[in-house]
Amino acid sequence: MNLEVRNMFERKRIEIPADAKVKVSVGPEEKFPFDISPMYEGERIRKEDMFVELGGPKQIKFELVLALPMDQVEDMKVTVVGPDLDEMTEGESYPYGMLYYIAGSKVETDLEPVIERRNHDFQNYIEGYMHLNQRYDIWVRISKNAVKKGLKSLIQIAKATMMLYKNELPFIEKIEAVYITDRNLVEKILKEIAMPIYDERDRRVETLHDEDVQEFYSCTLCQSFAPTNVCIVSPDRPSLCGAITWFDGRAAAKVDPEGPNKAVPKGELLDPIGGEYSGVNEFAKRESGGEYDRIKLHSFFEYPHTSCGCFEVIGFYIPEVDGIGWVHRGYPHLAPNGLTFSTMAGQTGGGKQIKGFLGVGIAYFRSKKFLQADGGWYRVVWMPKELKERVAKYIPEDIRDKIATEENVKTMEELKEFLKKVDHPVVKGVVRKVDGKKITEGWPEVKEEKVEAKPEVAPAQVPTAAVQPVPAVQAVSAAPMPIPAMPAFQLPMPMPSQQAAPAGIKLIIKDAKITIGKIVLKKKGEK
Numbered sequence: 001m002n003l004e005v006r007n008m009f010e011r012k013r014i015e016i017p018a019d020a021k022v023k024v025s026v027g028p029e030e031k032f033p034f035d036i037s038p039m040y041e042g043e044r045i046r047k048e049d050m051f052v053e054l055g056g057p058k059q060i061k062f063e064l065v066l067a068l069p070m071d072q073v074e075d076m077k078v079t080v081v082g083p084d085l086d087e088m089t090e091g092e093s094y095p096y097g098m099l100y101y102i103a104g105s106k107v108e109t110d111l112e113p114v115i116e117r118r119n120h121d122f123q124n125y126i127e128g129y130m131h132l133n134q135r136y137d138i139w140v141r142i143s144k145n146a147v148k149k150g151l152k153s154l155i156q157i158a159k160a161t162m163m164l165y166k167n168e169l170p171f172i173e174k175i176e177a178v179y180i181t182d183r184n185l186v187e188k189i190l191k192e193i194a195m196p197i198y199d200e201r202d203r204r205v206e207t208l209h210d211e212d213v214q215e216f217y218s219c220t221l222c223q224s225f226a227p228t229n230v231c232i233v234s235p236d237r238p239s240l241c242g243a244i245t246w247f248d249g250r251a252a253a254k255v256d257p258e259g260p261n262k263a264v265p266k267g268e269l270l271d272p273i274g275g276e277y278s279g280v281n282e283f284a285k286r287e288s289g290g291e292y293d294r295i296k297l298h299s300f301f302e303y304p305h306t307s308c309g310c311f312e313v314i315g316f317y318i319p320e321v322d323g324i325g326w327v328h329r330g331y332p333h334l335a336p337n338g339l340t341f342s343t344m345a346g347q348t349g350g351g352k353q354i355k356g357f358l359g360v361g362i363a364y365f366r367s368k369k370f371l372q373a374d375g376g377w378y379r380v381v382w383m384p385k386e387l388k389e390r391v392a393k394y395i396p397e398d399i400r401d402k403i404a405t406e407e408n409v410k411t412m413e414e415l416k417e418f419l420k421k422v423d424h425p426v427v428k429g430v431v432r433k434v435d436g437k438k439i440t441e442g443w444p445e446v447k448e449e450k451v452e453a454k455p456e457v458a459p460a461q462v463p464t465a466a467v468q469p470v471p472a473v474q475a476v477s478a479a480p481m482p483i484p485a486m487p488a489f490q491l492p493m494p495m496p497s498q499q500a501a502p503a504g505i506k507l508i509i510k511d512a513k514i515t516i517g518k519i520v521l522k523k524k525g526e527k
Contacts, residue, residue, distance in 0.1 A: 011066045011109065013395070014099065014189055016081055024082040029159040033150025034127040036160055040119075043227055045130040045141040045265060045448050053086045054096035054140040057330055059137045060186050062194045063087030063098040065116040066275050073103040075174040078158040085150045097180035097189055100162075104173035112420055113201055114252035114261065116171065117243045120310075121221050121260070122164035129157060132315030133310050135198055135241040139328055152181045171255055178359045181397060197520040202363040208235040209368065210297070214410040216264045217249025220287060222308035222351075228291040229308040230284045232264060236369040237275070237297050241310040242361030266394065271435055274299040274373040292353050299373040300324060304358050309349035311359025311388065314466060315371075316344055320412050322440055323381030323417055323426045324374070328362070333406060334417045375439055381419060382409070399425070 007311030016022060043234040080201050088094060097153060116134075123131040124145030128146025129405040132139040138174065144150065151157075165175055172221050188289075210216075212235060219231040229237050235246045244252075252261035267279025284306075287291040294303040300315060313328045318337055327335045327344070334340055348357040372378050376401050385405040391402065409415040419427055429442035 009197050011068060013068070013072060013101065014178065016079070017185065020081050020185065021083070023084055023153070023155065024075045024078070025155045025159070028076050028163065029156060030091065032156060033152075033162055034129070034146055034156075034160075036125050036127070036164070038125055041124045043124070043127075043130060045143045049143050049145070050141040051090055051144045051147045051191070052085070052142055053093035054138075054142070054181070055387045056141075057332075058093050059095045060183065060190060061096045061132065061172050062186070062190045063116060063119050063138050063164050063192045064189075064197065064407055065100045065102060065111055065112045065119075066412060067107050067109050071175060073101045073174040073176050076159065077163055077402070078155045078162075079177045079178045080154050080158075081178065081180045081185055084153050084155075084181075085147070090144070093193060094181050095183045095186040097178075097186040098138070098158075099178040099180070099189070100165075101176040101178075102165075102174065104171050106171040107173075108251070110247060110251040111255065112197075113243055113245070113248045114255075115165070115172070117219075117221060117241070117248075118165070118169070119121030119161065122161050122168070123157070126157065133329070134241045136194065137312065141368065151165060154181075160354040161299065169256065177476070183387060192523055200243075201248070202238070203376050204247055205235050205238070206366055208246065210234045210275065211267075213266075214339065215266060216277075217244075217246060217253055218260070218262045218264050218283065218287065219244050219249065219319055220260045222310055225310075226306075226308040226351030228286045228288040229306045230295075231293070231308065232274075232295065232297060232305065233261075234297060234386055236451045237305075238361045238363040240305075240359050240361050241309055241314070244311045245438065256408050265376075266356065271296060271373075273432075274302060275369065276303070288351070291351075295353075296373065298367075298369045298371055299372050300358055300379075301355050301374060304353060304355065305352050306353050307348045307357070308351060309345070309359075311345075311349070312343045313346055313365075314341060314360045315358040315362050316362065316413075318381060318412075319424055320510040321381055321416060323419070324379045325382035325426070326369075326380065328387045331386070332517045335382075336382055336404075336412055338412075350395075362387075362391065366394050370394075374430070374433045375425070375432050377403075378425045378430050378433065378436075379440075381426060382415060382426060403457050405463070427471060430522060 034331075073285065081092065098119065100115070100119075118479055120131050120134060123129060128143035128151065130141045136159070158179055162175045162177055165172055177387070180189070216232055216234040217439070219233060220229070222229050222231065222241075231237050233244050233246055233249045238245045249261045252259060253263050264283045265279040266277045267282065268277065272274040276294065280297070281294050284295050288306070292306060295305055296303045297305060300317070313326050315324050315326050316335065316337055318325050325335055325337065327341050329341055331341050344357060348354055348359050364370060371379065377396050380399070380403050382404045385407055389404055390405060402419070402424045404415055404418045407416050425431070426440065427443050429438050430440045431438050
């Protein structure tokens, strides 16, 4: 199989509007007002300690690396378009775009996403500067303390980052940065340049599968935040952050074999459906410090892949319907389980292997092996509308309209009714497409109890003294009524407490008249 796929989107310098506010600096910085060291990796800047926020949940944002010819890159030049730090208001958030032009005899477009991902690595070396996530999801905070110590311009951040790039990746012979806080320009570049390039990168592996290659690749960039996380990148499973595909991992390992992207021999195939390989297990055990020794790349419940913290989407098991829901970063509302993305991220992230929760990259929804061990798309019951529309063409047509969104349901009860109405596979039992095996039994049937009607009898006249008091803890009825069983599923592992209340019990009594002579209620402990 030909593993080479051409990059079709043209790489060129962006055009900066003539009327834009611009600040330019050329050449290396002599001195920085902050420390630069790996010791600052993992530094968190809380809201009360931040000077400003760049990107993040409320703003449009991106980071992008473009490989250009040598004569089109001006080494160590920084251009800031829009308000700089010294013009920003403390406590506010701003749009943010970070664009790097790179050049060198060994630089090629295959290296763009690899170098781009290292922006997360190098920027977290900067004291008082917190960088999270990747691509169109970046979230940066700058601390008040850093500003007090002399940080006054994004030029200083850019120069420090470019210095680290050239020191750590010497094949980069020239590098230039354009940092953008002008909202209109950030939006224009994201829409017209960045998103098409991200999509181009993701499409490259759609015709390549795990069985077509001899080795996978690792990514351990997130171990500063998630020490036991080991991201395994295969053709059918891109990185959790969505920024590294199998092609990207291969390119990175070639130019920096001792870096965070290493070749992982597949070894023996232990589970062709779950995607378990002996070589991956050995690598995971070594790189996680012995924390985990088994990983199944395409399983949600059995030895699932670890989750770092930069994942784009969280999958969550919904025991009430025996299905799986998905929610993406930036979705502001509660999921049907009563939890937000951030709440579930706290449960899922940190490099843990959690049954019932799973972090993935959006590109994984393109995969032909998407969670195939657990039914794939036929186990999915809910997604936000925005996410569903984005990946709609990868959802099998016969299940697409059976997956609910926030427009269809708001509560667990509404979700149950929706799934019954559309006859979703989880209701009667999911059949795994890859091997035809039925892997779930479906919902237990709830039978209605019918009470036979009896002639109404007038209550007997019984002296008051003869009436026996009713214990306070008992409910009184004409006859004991059996409670119908509700659908219940065994959760593979304990789930965090949910905000949604459990479903109530509905009793249906047909053709019956009930007459109660007298009810006496007493407080607990009262004789």
